[in-house]
Amino acid sequence: MSDKDTSNQTGKTFTLTNDQTGESWQLPVLDGTCGPSVIDVRKLYAQTGHFTFDPSFTSTGSCKSRITYIDGEEGILMHRGYDIAELASKSNFIEVAYLLLYGDLPSQSEYNEFEHNIKYHTMVHEQLINFFKGFRRDAHPMAIMCGVIGGLSAFYHDSLDIWDPRQREISAHRLIAKIPTIAAMTYKYSLGQPFVYPRNDMSYAENFLHMCFSVPAEEYKPNPILTKAMDRIFILHADHEQNASTSTVRLSGSSQANPFACIASGIASLWGPSHGGANQAVLEMLHEIGSKDRIPEFLEKAKDKNDPFRLMGFGHRVYKNYDPRASVLKESCHEVLEDLGITDDPLLEMAMELERIALEDEYFVERKLFPNVDFYSGIILKAMGFNTEMFTVLFALARTVGWTSQWKEMIEEPSLRIGRPRQLYTGPAKRPYVSINDRD
Ligand code: CMC
Secondary structure, eight states, rough: OOOOOOOOEEEEEEEOOOOTTTTEEEEEEEESSSSOOOOOOOTHHHHHOOOOOOOOOOOOOOOSSSSSEEETTTTEETTTEEEEEHHHHOOOOHHHHHHHHHSSSOHHHHHHHHHHHTTOOOOOOOOGGGHHHHHHHTTTHHHHHHHHHHHHGGTTTGGTTTTTTTHHHHHHHHHHHHHHHHHHHHHHHHTTTTOOOOOOOHHHHHHHHHHHBBBBOOOOOOOHHHHHHHHHHHTSSSOOOHHHHHHHHHHHHTOOOOOHHHHHHHHHHHHTTTTTTTTHHHHHHHHOOSSSHHHHHHHHHHHHHSOOOOHHHHHHEEEEEHHHHHHHHHHHHHHHHHTTSSSOHHHHHHHHHHHHHOOOOOOOOHTTTOOOOHHHHHHHHHHHTTGGGGGHHHHHHHHHHHHHHHHHHHTTTTTOOOOOOOOOOOSSOOOOOOOOOOOO
C-alpha cells in the first residue's frame, strides 16, 4: 500500500468557551492515520484574540507528516508504516533512506539506481579540506560538522534552487552521500591522521568504517558483525518525527533557506546533551562514576531535585514505556561485545550494572525512565573504537536522512509558510526612555 495523505477534516469539532464572556468557538478536529486527533488552532488568534501557550511543545503538533509515527505509550516507532524492529532486522540503511525520502520501499531497479546515486556522490570537493585546516586540532567534531555541512552550500550552487524538484533531489543525494565522508574526515582530523577517500565497492556502513579506521600504512578490513551493527545504528537513528533537531531543520527550511544550511542547523540542535549529545554524555557519566560500587551514590544524585545531575541515556520525552530502538540495540550491543571478546571492560560492565539497578529502582520505574537508544549506541561505538566525541557525529550522519526527508516533505507541501511562533510577553510594559544622567 503506498503512503497517501490521509489527514482529513472529520466534521468533528472542539468547543472552546471563554468563562468570562460566555463566548464560545468551534475548533475543527483533524484525524491522522493513527495517533491522537489534533485540534486545529490555526484560526484561533483571528477568531478569539488568544494564542496557545506550549513552550516545550508537549501538546503541539507543528506539522502534518507522512514519514514517521511514534506511539510513546506503546513503544512503537514506524517509518512509512514499517515497524522499526522489522526494518532493523530485514532492511539496510540505504533501503531505509529510500523509504524515508520517497515514501515506499524500492523495487530492485529503484534500489540499484538509488544506491548508485549515493555512491557516486560520496567524494567531496578537494577545496573543502581547507575548511578543516581552519579548526584547532582539538576542535569538537560536531563544531566541525556544523561549519563544514553549512559550507557545502558554497560548493554546490547547482542544487540550491529549492523550488526545482530535481535540484532538491540532487541536494538530498549529496547530503546523504557526503555526510559519511565528512564525518570520517572530522574523525581523522581529530586523530591527526590523513583523510581516507571513499570506496564505491563497499556498502554505506562498510565504507564509513573504512574511511574512519584505514590508514595509509594499513588498510582496515571491516568486520561483518561491526558493519552490521553500524548499519543498524544508522537505521535506528534515521528519523524520529518532530524532535528538536528535525523541528529546527523544518523551521530553518520554512524561511526557504537552502538544504545544506538547514541540515547544519539540525546538527547544531542535535549537539546538546538532552538530544544527540546524550550518547557522548553516557560514556562521560560512566567515567565519572568510575566503579560499580559508586552507582548507588550517582542514582541518589539523579533523584535529588537540587542536583542537576541526570542519568544520561535514560528517559525520553515521548517514550513512556520503552524505547523500541533501545530494545534492538541492546541485542546488537551484546553481539558486538561478544564478537570482540570484550567480557571484562570495566566501563561496559558498569553500564550493564547501571542498567540492571536503574530498571529495578522505584524512582525510575515510577517515572517510566528506561534506557534509551543513546545508552546502548554509546557502548557499541566505544567497543568499535570510536572516541566519545564522535558519537554525536554518527547520530548526525544517520539523522541526515530523516532531516532531508522531512525538509523535502515540507517544501513539497503547497501550504508552506514561514514558521513564526508567538510568545507570552512578561517583560516591562511601555515606559519612557530616561537619559543616562537621570537614571537611579
Ligand atoms: N535522570 C533522572 N531523572 C530523570 C531523567 C534522568 N535521565 N529523565 C527524566 N527524569 C525525571 C525528571 O526529573 C522528572 O521528575 P519529576 O517528575 O519528579 O520532576 C521526570 O523524570 C520527567 O522528566 P522531564 O524532565 O519532564 O522529561 P522530559 O520529557 O522533559 O525530558 C529527556 C526528556 C530525554 C530530556 C530527559 O529524560 C533527560 O534529560 N534524559 C537524559 C538525557 C538523554 O538521555 N537524552 C537522550 C534522549 S533519546 C535520543 C534523542 O532522541 O535525542
